[in-house]
Amino acid sequence: MKKKPNSAGNISRTPKFIFALIAGIIAFVILVQVLFSLPASSELFKAKWQAGELLTFVGTMALGLVTVQQTWKANAMSQRLMDLEENRRNLEVRPFIMVEDWAAEAGDPEKILHPNEKNIAYINVTATQDLRDILCVKIRVVNTTQAFEAVSYDGAEYARKKQALPWVHSYTSVTNPKLRLRPGEEGDFVFWGARQELEETMENELIRFRFLLENRFGERYQERFDALALLRESAAPQDEPLLNLAVQDYRIGRFVKKGSGTDLVWEKNR
Numbered sequence: 001m002k003k004k005p006n007s008a009g010n011i012s013r014t015p016k017f018i019f020a021l022i023a024g025i026i027a028f029v030i031l032v033q034v035l036f037s038l039p040a041s042s043e044l045f046k047a048k049w050q051a052g053e054l055l056t057f058v059g060t061m062a063l064g065l066v067t068v069q070q071t072w073k074a075n076a077m078s079q080r081l082m083d084l085e086e087n088r089r090n091l092e093v094r095p096f097i098m099v100e101d102w103a104a105e106a107g108d109p110e111k112i113l114h115p116n117e118k119n120i121a122y123i124n125v126t127a128t129q130d131l132r133d134i135l136c137v138k139i140r141v142v143n144t145t146q147a148f149e150a151v152s153y154d155g156a157e158y159a160r161k162k163q164a165l166p167w168v169h170s171y172t173s174v175t176n177p178k179l180r181l182r183p184g185e186e187g188d189f190v191f192w193g194a195r196q197e198l199e200e201t202m203e204n205e206l207i208r209f210r211f212l213l214e215n216r217f218g219e220r221y222q223e224r225f226d227a228l229a230l231l232r233e234s235a236a237p238q239d240e241p242l243l244n245l246a247v248q249d250y251r252i253g254r255f256v257k258k259g260s261g262t263d264l265v266w267e268k269n270r
Contacts, residue, residue, distance in 0.1 A: 025062055095149035095213040095221055096252060097141040100186060104231060104243035107134030107192050112172055119179050119187035123153055125167035126193025126201065135195040137202065137243065139209075139227075140188050143181035147216060150178040153189055154210040159226045165207060167191065178214075199241070202229040213252075222264055223252040 109131040112122050128134060143149055156165040171177040172192075179187035191198070206228050213221040228246040253266035 025059070092145070092147050093215055093217070093219075094145070094252070094254075095147070095151070095215045095223075096144050097149075097151055097181075097211065097213065097223060098144050098250070099139055099225065099227070099245065099247045100142045101138075101140040102243060102245045103138045104241045105136050105138065106240065107131075107136040109134065112136075112190075112192055115172060119181065119185070120190060121153065121177055121179055121188070122172035122190045122192060123167070124170040124172055124193060125191045126197040128194035128197075130194070133195050134192055135198045135241070136190050136192040137198065138188050138190045139245070140186055141179075141181075141211075142186045143183055146183045148180070148182055149216075150180050150214040151187065152178045152212045154212045154222065156210065157208050159206040159208040165201070167201075199231055203231045205229055220255045221252055222255070223250070225250045 111117070112134070113131075115122055141151065143151075153171075156167050157163060158165055179189075181187050206226055208224055208226050210222060210224045213223055215221075225247055226249045228248075230242075230244040230246075232242045251266060251269070253264045255262050256265050
């Protein structure tokens, strides 16, 4: 694999063209000395200016090139400082979560209807009449930044079909559906409903999840990612179904006030 150049080393190291420029100036001085020492064979080749004027002109051009190089060097250093500042801001101000784990398991009606665990949000996504036949799909997320953030589920859709996923925003027995995560802290979003319907909804589908994030300054963001869901029944009836999520394409944007409304401005992928 081709190694990427070290930008810090490139900034601090003297460019090769400076040495080439010095060598060229020395060679040019020698050439001017020789040419002005020889008699002109024709009136056409007689110099209309002095050797000193020619050397002054060349020296001025050389200084101009050095100035351009120094300006480039200063701009490169400025860009590097801006990148460092942006990275610091992303760690300390801009919230972000990543999927750390997932699982499919039979639902416990007592936990679902009367949740008391910390940092777990139960979301009813399909209707069910039989609480004994519930399937739960748990997605564990982690706060990857160095600051507090609040996270809530904002919806999902089929990424390939560009079609809304029929999962309503129905949180179970909570008045505030946000997970409050400290730096490095984990939280679970548990999507539950009728087993068969939930399995049919997810199986072999590329699902785009959306979450609302808020930092300690009250600034709001939306984060989304795609997850290819592979859901299979287990070999034994008493075992849990097998779930695998291939999570990809994380994106995050910030809600920015514009006039009387609000725009969602997405960050560019690096």
